[in-house]
Amino acid sequence: MEQLAEKYDVVVIGAGPAGTAAASAIKSKGQKVALVEEDLWGGTCPNRGCDPKKILYTAVEAKKRAELLTSNGLNSQITLDWPALMANKRAYTKEISPATKKGMENSQIQTYVGHAEFVADTTLTVGEQLLEASNFVIATGQRPALLDIPGQEFLKTSTDFLDLDDMPADITIIGGGYVAFELAGIAVSAGAKVTVLVHNSRPLKAFPQKLVTALVEQLSNQGVKFVFDQNVIEVESIEKGYRIHGENDYQQDTDMVFAAVGRQPNVDDLGLTQAGVEYSKQGVIVDRHLRSTAAHIYAIGDAAASPIPKLTPVAGIEAKYVAAQIAGRDDEITYPLVPTVVFSLPKLAQVGMTESQAQKDLARYQVKVVDMSDWITYKRQHETKPLVQLIIDKMSGLVVGGACLSMEADEMINYLTVLIGEEYTAKKVKHILWSYPTTASDLQYIY
């Protein structure tokens, strides 16, 4: 007997920040919505990404700030208690999945547990269940990429790191992006010997060279060993831990190896071909309306191959946009400025025009780097070489891009996001009465 399909206006696949926000926004517009999740409700960010990382980082940050004040007013030696810190993290994350699912159900969103797979362009299966809808939203996110090398099975990922029972004595991280720099900072602070293997000589490529070089220097001073221009070709299991083999006879033994070499979209086992949805290595191919090649199927968040940083606030904006599109709006998506922070030691943040974009037109743009070491904020904290970089449009005099390396970079970048986005002139910034002495009051010296 043929199985009857449950019918919805919209089925959303994936209950991460993108999918939950989309389902809520679509429901609030009066549509009948189902949301499918095969793993943890809430997705990557609160379960194995931003939030657990930030919980671990909060202790790391406190330790770092205390260390900077040692001999300058603080005496005690602070060490991280990894198992207790992990218990603190788990106390937070264990509530996320059930609470998120319940929250969706309380909003009258129909929830399904299992793997969604299209069987036609209007129908998908979740286990034995058939779901039919007029519109679909693919919000399936990404998973850590691994390396296609012998010993691939020994590689751990950021997900494993953020749930380690104990911090190993010696870890190696392969990669030179966000994850590598964040995990390195946490691990070295927790007492591990850390090696970062980068396959080229330019880590954190999207960030300004000078600030990245300063970050590498500061992490190195804290004990992180960076090895550049080294391609890993094999990971071998040995009696105690692993032996990493690289090109040119490079060899190194370690207790645990983490791959931090990017993320790959969860699109390959979704039955997309049956639905007429095209995809690439970057994710579901979408137009400026976030519509896939099947016009009634949208893709948002990390699963979409849109040219915008893959971050939680971006997923949220795309979710609300798609809900409005499904409800009848037809404008192209526009993004506000997207600030981004690498939570390392110290933090590295950026917003707006980048250094490499400015360098293509130096007749128009000025790149200005300011060393903030002598300012009260950084003197009192005893920070090593805090830097800020501004990109200034010489024609208008406006700041159009900013980057910052310091323990205050996350807050500084939020201020810059507002000032750049709202096109504040230097005169206007200097006219604002900021509370003093704070990160915000430093803005008057930068502009």
Ligand SMILES: Cc1cc2nc3c(=O)[nH]c(=O)nc-3n(C[C@H](O)[C@H](O)[C@H](O)COP(=O)(O)OP(=O)(O)OC[C@H]3O[C@@H](n4cnc5c(N)ncnc54)[C@H](O)[C@@H]3O)c2cc1C
């Ligand atoms: C270690 C780490 C740290 C990060 N830190 C930050 C940060 O500090 N700030 C920031 O803004 N961003 C950060 N990010 C990025 C952020 O987590 C993502 O951008 C965000 O989670 C994307 O949301 P999403 O809903 O698109 O995808 P996800 O959160 O990945 O959710 C997708 C969901 O879809 C489900 N799914 C997949 N396939 C199917 C299927 N076929 N059927 C049913 N369900 C399916 C998955 O199980 C998952 O729950 C970090 C990421 C990582 C890995």
Ligand SMILES: NC(=O)c1ccc[n+]([C@@H]2O[C@H](COP(=O)([O-])OP(=O)(O)OC[C@H]3O[C@@H](n4cnc5c(N)ncnc54)[C@H](O)[C@@H]3O)[C@@H](O)[C@H]2O)c1
């Ligand atoms: N604070 C944050 O906002 C935050 C934190 C973590 C992750 N994220 C998100 O997750 C994404 C993934 O982070 P990530 O660090 O894994 O990726 P990434 O894209 O930031 O960096 C990947 C790194 O791996 C290197 N690499 C690529 N292929 C390689 C190979 N075959 N061998 C060796 N090295 C290789 C790249 O050169 C690069 O240095 C980020 O782009 C971001 O969207 C955000």
